[in-house]
Amino acid sequence: MENTRQKEKQKKYEKYVKEVTPTHCLPLNMLKAFFTGGIICVIGQVILNFAKAQGLDADMAGTWCSVILVLFSVILTGLNIYPKIGKFGGAGSLVPITGFANSVAAPAIEYKAEGQVFGIGCKIFTIAGPVILYGIMSSWILGLIYFLLKIMGVMA
Numbered sequence: 001m002e003n004t005r006q007k008e009k010q011k012k013y014e015k016y017v018k019e020v021t022p023t024h025c026l027p028l029n030m031l032k033a034f035f036t037g038g039i040i041c042v043i044g045q046v047i048l049n050f051a052k053a054q055g056l057d058a059d060m061a062g063t064w065c066s067v068i069l070v071l072f073s074v075i076l077t078g079l080n081i082y083p084k085i086g087k088f089g090g091a092g093s094l095v096p097i098t099g100f101a102n103s104v105a106a107p108a109i110e111y112k113a114e115g116q117v118f119g120i121g122c123k124i125f126t127i128a129g130p131v132i133l134y135g136i137m138s139s140w141i142l143g144l145i146y147f148l149l150k151i152m153g154v155m156a
Contacts, residue, residue: 036089073098077105103127
């Protein structure tokens with residue numbers, strides 16, 4: 001009797017989980033990500049071309065392009081628009097530089113009520129921190145491997 005109740009309860013639970021679990025269409029999500037990332041990159045290319053047309057060299061134009069994209073991202077995050085773009089575009093909004101800027105600005109905005117030190121100061125890199133940490137660590141490891149391979153004469 002107890003075993004029957006347990007099985008019935010398990011079936012009800014499985015039915016409930018099936019009902020509330022969102023379904024995803026992978027091709028549609030990929031298309032949205034491609035579209036969103038593409039739009040961000042087109043905006044970046046427009047900024048880059050405009051900067052070059054104003055007489056800046058390629059390096060300086062790239063710097064200004066990055067700065068402006070980060071600024072746009074932070075402003076859109078502050079206006080609560082970038083999270084909506086992220087919800088629509090998924091990884092397409094996270095991969096470019098704008099996604100990184102959003103990951104730094106969002107916690108700062110969210111925790112500003114807790115103060116400058118314990119709010120913003122402590123929480124600003126909660127999302128971006130691991131990216132920075134593992135980026136630096138992997139760069140260091142790869143640099144060390146490259147250095148050792150050069151010493152051994154494997155690389156010219």
